[in-house]
Amino acid sequence: RKEVEQDPGPFNVPEGATVAFNCTYSNSASQSFFWYRQDCRKEPKLLMSVYSSGNEDGRFTAQLNRASQYISLLIRDSKLSDSATYLCVVNRPTGGFKTIFGAGTRLFVKA
Amino acid sequence: GEEVAQTPKHLVRGEGQKAKLYCAPIKGHSYVFWYQQVLKNEFKFLISFQNENVFDETGMPKERFSAKCLPNSPCSLEIQATKLEDSAVYFCASSQTGTGDHEQYFGPGTRLTVT
Numbered sequence: 107r108k109e110v111e112q113d114p115g116p117f118n119v120p121e122g123a124t125v126a127f128n129c130t131y132s133n134s135a136s137q138s139f140f141w142y143r144q145d146c147r148k149e150p151k152l153l154m155s156v157y158s159s160g161n162e163d164g165r166f167t168a169q170l171n172r173a174s175q176y177i178s179l180l181i182r183d184s185k186l187s188d189s190a191t192y193l194c195v196v197n198r199p200t201g202g203f204k205t206i207f208g209a210g211t212r213l214f215v216k217a
Numbered sequence: 218g219e220e221v222a223q224t225p226k227h228l229v230r231g232e233g234q235k236a237k238l239y240c241a242p243i244k245g246h247s248y249v250f251w252y253q254q255v256l257k258n259e260f261k262f263l264i265s266f267q268n269e270n271v272f273d274e275t276g277m278p279k280e281r282f283s284a285k286c287l288p289n290s291p292c293s294l295e296i297q298a299t300k301l302e303d304s305a306v307y308f309c310a311s312s313q314t315g316t317g318d319h320e321q322y323f324g325p326g327t328r329l330t331v332t
Contacts, residue, residue, distance in 0.1 A: 149323035203317030207260035
């Protein structure tokens, strides 16, 4: 089992739809959590950091449930430009820290 | 600079040749990370540096891969005697801290093709 697991996807949704991505992590020592977006083999770019209190940025909402070791990303009112791969990224302390990437969930938003 | 810079963008090497990739972190960032992304989107951590010191090298295939971050020079990742399975995009990232609290900023990557 991988340390960070994501919905395999792909997700195909129409414009305007609400879509939710799920991510679970297996190591309870994990400390920091992020959603990154990666377009077509370009570099990953930070979408949101994820906090226990939940956080929202426009159409995007991220939630963290430490008890269930679960992270989610909700995208409301999907746009064509949201089409990308969404990566769940977890940092775990190791003395320094280790960064573990989920395999990514591909989203296609159709007109 | 304000962005992580990586050179070259593309690199083609015959099997057995050497490949050298470069990365300039964001100014003021002390931590540099190298990742390998192969076809199925999986990111593999290779090595990280705190300034010029190795921070974590647990992902590094030591037989053929080496990396350095020297003062006043771009960081480098070198692959001696490349193999077909080394074909991938190599991303460099930098971060302000080594505690894991801050996000990493990624460079545009170097696409290595080994033929």
